[in-house]
Amino acid sequence: MRDCAIDCAWRRIADATYAFDGAQAEQVASVEEAARAAGLPARATTDLPLPFAVEAAVTLEGQGQFDPVRYVRGLAALIPGDDCHVFERTAVAGVEEGPPCVVTTDDGRTITAGAVVVCTNYPLLDRGLFFARMEAVRSYLVAARVRGELPKVTAISAGEPTRSVRPYRDPAGDPWVLVGGEGHLVGSDDAAPARYEALERFAREHLDVIDVPHRWSTQDGMPLDNLPYAGRYHPRARRLYVNCGHQKWGMTNATIGARVVADLLAGRDNPYAELLDPNRVSVRSAPQVARAQLWVGAHLIGDRLTSADAASAEEVPAGEARVVRDGLAKVGVHRDDAGALHAVSLRCTHLGCLVHWNGAERSWDCPCHGSRFGIDGDVLAGPATRPLERREPPR
Known part of the structure; x- marks a missing residue:
């Protein structure tokens, strides 16, 4: 942002993980322990600048907040030139690994490249078997226009039901609060308008809401071992790469993943390459993999x-x-x-x-x-x- 002068409303703000009750307080304590183990200046508190009381919380000062749409537009504006292009509304139907790699679009056109990086929300090529190692989760958000002071912290609950709170000022300076949560597996019978209604009800209970004119949802890939995938698409891949599975934290995890892939393409070492290797073997995720495959089998046959x-x-x-x-x-x-x-x-x-x-x-x-x-x-x-x-x- 600084080096390329991308205007995306960047600012420093504290971030908090909070608990509504005693059961969630144990999860907050685990977050604090993990943060301290990582050398982060975590602080336990029960006094948050939020319009509702909490049982427990852990905060990290000096975190970052920015407008992701303005940020991505700023990045996109830097790409054209030196034989680089952005083609919007161009769906990819297949990729042949090279050399050279050949990308085929849904209308039959082809693009050749020395290497291909698949950064779709969910990998579109089955050859990496990511569909067996990731779950797809939908979650919901509402945007509430509010009166008075905005919360001076971004916050997310430690347990279910998830409630995240993000303050925001629009270009006119008017205050808004984004409230998110209500996540569930894609395709479950839990997808209903009541999801939005629950978030709006939470906003109206705790904020001085003028109206709630906007609502939307998002879909995220959740690796079963809780780490993103960034690197070679499959064990034999030499020119095909992937960056996915960011677990709802795309602005940070996707950026780290992009650096890993860029370093692999350039032949440089990266300290996160082994950790995020898409072809890693994770023993600890075996129970989650078994559970996920039981879920798939139940729907494949039972439905x-x-x-x-x-x-x-x-x-x-x-x-x-x-x-x-x-x-x-x-x-x-x-x-x-x-x-x-x-x-x-x-x-x-x-x-x-x-x-x-x-x-x-x-x-x-x-x-x-x-x-x-x-x-x-x-x-x-x-x-x-x-x-x-x-x-x-x-x-």
């Missing part, structure tokens, strides 16, 4: 045994969706607010699990590996690269 939600598309209410039986198959049917029907195959185009309806965002989400599709089957999030098949609404 095919469940009954349909409606006998025909005529039973689907406006703004909602139902699973409708169509002969021996099941079809996902959504009726939009105007009354039009949208029907798709429920079979995810990644590995064949059946997608579930996400009522909070009106999408079809895969519970196995996190792919998401629009109401007409268009891919919203990978690892799937092909849309769901469109179907005629069963009558």
Whole structure:
């Protein structure tokens, strides 16, 4: 930011991990212990500059806060030149490892390169088997316009339900607070408008809220051993790299991962390369891997045994969706607010699990590996690269 003069509202601010109750206080103590072991100046307290009381907290002074959109735009503006380009809205369908590497777009065009770095939210190539080592999690945020003083700290709760608080001033100087939380595995039946409502209720209970005009969600890759992946895409890769699995801390973890990949490309040593190696073997994550595969197996088989939600598309209410039986198959049917029907195959185009309806965002989400599709089957999030098949609404 300093070297390239990127204007992204950078400032120093304290950060806190807090507990609402005694059970969460134990987790706060663990955070404090880990911070001190890392040599960080952690401070235990019960007095935070927040509009609600806490049971316990640990703070770190002098942390950084900035506008990520302005930061990324600033980075993008630095790229063009010296034969470097940014191509937006250009979806990649496949990569052949070289030399040279050949990238194929979804419209059949090709790009050749000496090396390729895959930095998609979820790796789009299955050859690294990341889908077996990561979980996809969605979480939600609301933006509340508030009166009075802003909290003088960014904060996140230690336990569930997660509640994060981030103060913000817009370009006009008006105060806002972003409240986040309500995370769950993608494709679970927990995706509902009530997620947003819970966050808005929290904001109104603890802040002097004028209104809550904005809400959105995010999706994150969560490696089962809790460390990001940055390095060679698979053990035999020589020109294909990956940077992913940032566990909701992308502004820091993605930056560290980018430095690792850049150093590998340039033939330099990096102190984090071994730690973040995508091909590492982690014994401690074995129970999590087993649990994740049981989850996938339960959905891959069990979802095919469940009954349909409606006998025909005529039973689907406006703004909602139902699973409708169509002969021996099941079809996902959504009726939009105007009354039009949208029907798709429920079979995810990644590995064949059946997608579930996400009522909070009106999408079809895969519970196995996190792919998401629009109401007409268009891919919203990978690892799937092909849309769901469109179907005629069963009558």
